[in-house]
Amino acid sequence: MEYKIIVDSCGELTEEMKKSGVYETASLSMQVGGANIVDDESFNQADFLRRVAQSPECPKSSCPSPERYMLSYKGEAKRVYAVTLSSELSGSYNSAELGKKLYMEGNEEKQIHVFNSRSASVGETLIALKIRECEEEGMRFEEVVQTVENYIEGQHTYFVLENLETLRKNGRLTGIKAMVASALNIKPVMGATPQGTICQLGQARGIKRALTKMVEQIAKECIDSKKKILGIAHCNCPERAEEVKQMLLEKLEVKASFIVDTAGISTMYANDGGIIVVI
Structure with a gap:
């Protein structure tokens, strides 16, 4: 692929998105009742809700590390886009930006942009779909970034x-x-x-x-x-x-x-x- 789209795991991928080969998930993790649960394809919603109901403590989450994002930036894709949940709600955006800064020090030829969704969940999903739409229309990297940033401005x-x-x-x-x-x-x-x-x-x-x-x-x-x-x-x-x-x-x-x-x-x-x- 000429490009790829990374979505932190607060954003849900549809089945079609999973099969497309365009998208990659950067997993957050959750801590509840003494257990650490990774938010990936192994996540069991029913089991998690049961654990939350039984735990006297509030569940907490941890965002992907900068190193985790750096791994996602690697590969043959010339253009990489990352979508994170709102920077006001999580450290995922800052982590993705730091990972980008560290990765770009030796890889200046690659184009990477991190989108702060200013949303979460399916808001990230829609942003990721918009990025793909722009790429499929043949937009240049800068055009994709500007178009999607404008889209985020108008999202509710x-x-x-x-x-x-x-x-x-x-x-x-x-x-x-x-x-x-x-x-x-x-x-x-x-x-x-x-x-x-x-x-x-x-x-x-x-x-x-x-x-x-x-x-x-x-x-x-x-x-x-x-x-x-x-x-x-x-x-x-x-x-x-x-x-x-x-x-x-x-x-x-x-x-x-x-x-x-x-x-x-x-x-x-x-x-x-x-x-x-x-x-």
Whole structure:
């Protein structure tokens, strides 16, 4: 291949992406209940959710090392693109950038760019798909970088989770001063800011109403939907994801849409029943 795309494992790859030979995953790892779990093809979501439910401690994650990214930059590909979860949520972006700096010291002829997704999960998936689309159109490296950076600027991330405890305990809700009592069954509708931090967009009583509110928010904010791909990730709730997809397609006409199950890192933060939507 003339190029390849590295996606850290917070971004889910579709089956077609896995088979294409274009994509490579840089795995993060998770620690829960004394076990270290690598977020790769061996990840067992059901087992992980069981471990989280049984552990009194909050699960934690570790990003790929600069050396791990350096290994990914090697090979025959002349152009390499890396996509990481938001630099505001993880050290993966900084690790990829440091790995690039170290690798380029003796390999100046190779072109490498690291994209800060300012999102996570299926947001990274969509960015990786956009990179491939640009490459297949024959764009020069610089054009690909600029086009994809512009795409990231216009991307929007939304999610509704059954609970926010993992995000809260791991300090990912900085700036959100108060979360309503779970006893009232209030579910916040969350999103990502342009900088890649997490913000609260609204709330509703019960998961169904929160999902409806999220769909309404997406339909209200989405511009030029016919040119966009709708991506939905779910954590162990395929029927819920399909319902959200159908609600959105009743309100928006999109270029394409797909649903993926969350991989390890996204599962850790989304928790059982979480839904993530990016468009």
